[in-house]
Amino acid sequence: MNPCQRRGGVAQDRAARLSARGVKEEWTRLVSDRAAGKLHAYVHIPFCARRCVYCHHHTQTLQRGALQAYCGRLLSQVRFYEDAFSRTPISSLFVGGGTPAVLSCRQIEAVFSCYMAAFPFRDDAVRTFEFTPGTVEAEKVRLLRQLGFSRVSMGVQTFGAATLQAMNRGDQSPRSVSRAADILHRAGFPHGFNLDLLAGFSGVEDALTSFESAARLEPSQITVNLLDRHPDGARKENLVRLHDDFIELAEKLPSLAADLGYGFRPVLGALRLLPTDPDWTFSRRGADGRLAPHMYGWRDTDDVRPLRRRNSVFAIGHSARSYLLGRAIIWEDTKAGNGFDPESCSYAVRRLPFLRCGRDIYSANFP
Ligand code: SF4
Numbered sequence: 001m002n003p004c005q006r007r008g009g010v011a012q013d014r015a016a017r018l019s020a021r022g023v024k025e026e027w028t029r030l031v032s033d034r035a036a037g038k039l040h041a042y043v044h045i046p047f048c049a050r051r052c053v054y055c056h057h058h059t060q061t062l063q064r065g066a067l068q069a070y071c072g073r074l075l076s077q078v079r080f081y082e083d084a085f086s087r088t089p090i091s092s093l094f095v096g097g098g099t100p101a102v103l104s105c106r107q108i109e110a111v112f113s114c115y116m117a118a119f120p121f122r123d124d125a126v127r128t129f130e131f132t133p134g135t136v137e138a139e140k141v142r143l144l145r146q147l148g149f150s151r152v153s154m155g156v157q158t159f160g161a162a163t164l165q166a167m168n169r170g171d172q173s174p175r176s177v178s179r180a181a182d183i184l185h186r187a188g189f190p191h192g193f194n195l196d197l198l199a200g201f202s203g204v205e206d207a208l209t210s211f212e213s214a215a216r217l218e219p220s221q222i223t224v225n226l227l228d229r230h231p232d233g234a235r236k237e238n239l240v241r242l243h244d245d246f247i248e249l250a251e252k253l254p255s256l257a258a259d260l261g262y263g264f265r266p267v268l269g270a271l272r273l274l275p276t277d278p279d280w281t282f283s284r285r286g287a288d289g290r291l292a293p294h295m296y297g298w299r300d301t302d303d304v305r306p307l308r309r310r311n312s313v314f315a316i317g318h319s320a321r322s323y324l325l326g327r328a329i330i331w332e333d334t335k336a337g338n339g340f341d342p343e344s345c346s347y348a349v350r351r352l353p354f355l356r357c358g359r360d361i362y363s364a365n366f367p
Helices: 020-031 064-085 105-118 138-147 161-167 174-187 203-216 236-259
Strands: 017-019 039-045 090-097 121-131 151-157 193-199 221-226 262-264 279-284 312-316 321-324 327-330 346-351
Touching (some): 017 020, 020 064, 020 321, 064 105, 064 312, 105 138, 151 161, 174 193, 203 221, 236 262, 236 279
Parallel strands (some): 039 090, 039 312, 090 121, 121 151, 193 221
Antiparallel strands (some): 017 346, 221 279, 262 279
């Protein structure tokens, strides 16, 4: 169960729906209003090579035919929505999943050359594409640079061999991560690359040593995601253990990170790591001692969490959430083989509480 469903003020709108044409009209109205806040974009690719045991995102294991058909549905959505945004520059794009890099070069080119041509971007827009270590290939990375992507985020989670096995990520190794990091360094993305780690799965020691291993690869950012403390059926003692782990990590990580040349970027004025945060992001310190800019796109920069109503996220893809005027708008049609037909498809609408944590803003973990 994700936070959206747990909290008050959301479930009561469960039955509300909008047609695709209705959604497009609302976007057109919103972006023509000069008072509208920033516009961010998200594309969801719900396929992975294998399923990690802790994952609650909307994704499925890879089926080649399904992937190709899905690209067709994404293209239909791009063409349907492009004129709604033709004069409104997008501030950031995040392509996530799932594992977007399971797309072939051909599929990436087909979808994202069309996407980049359809929607205008601000000059300083951060455009991020997600990888796992095993999917990083020099050719794919070069193509993304050519298409205008400026940043990569790579899910590593841990460097511990036993933990990787337990996570069902046994195809990953420190060597495969190091190889992928080399390719990303050589590609020279203007906004660098981020490594994602997961804390809470295998104790404090695993998280600290994984952070050290990640820092040795010199990414521009390291994001430590905290394992969801509220999975369905979670046992009480497990919640207590996780909470204790996060308190200990919040005390130890900042000084370890500082020794390794990374600094904690506070979000919304927080002065220290909070064990209740969904994640902690560390940026690399440059030769001048300053932290690299925080390049996370919309997720935790200036404005999203408290001012959701003034900032919007335009999302395409199955179960991806758009955020529009304080509501989440979700295309729930996840059956393989179903196309995107603007005449017949409809979206679920959920009203959001005013203050929300940023965790699910770009995730697509709607069941
Ligand atoms: S954690 Fe990432 S790679 Fe693993 S199944 Fe979930 S989306 Fe896929």
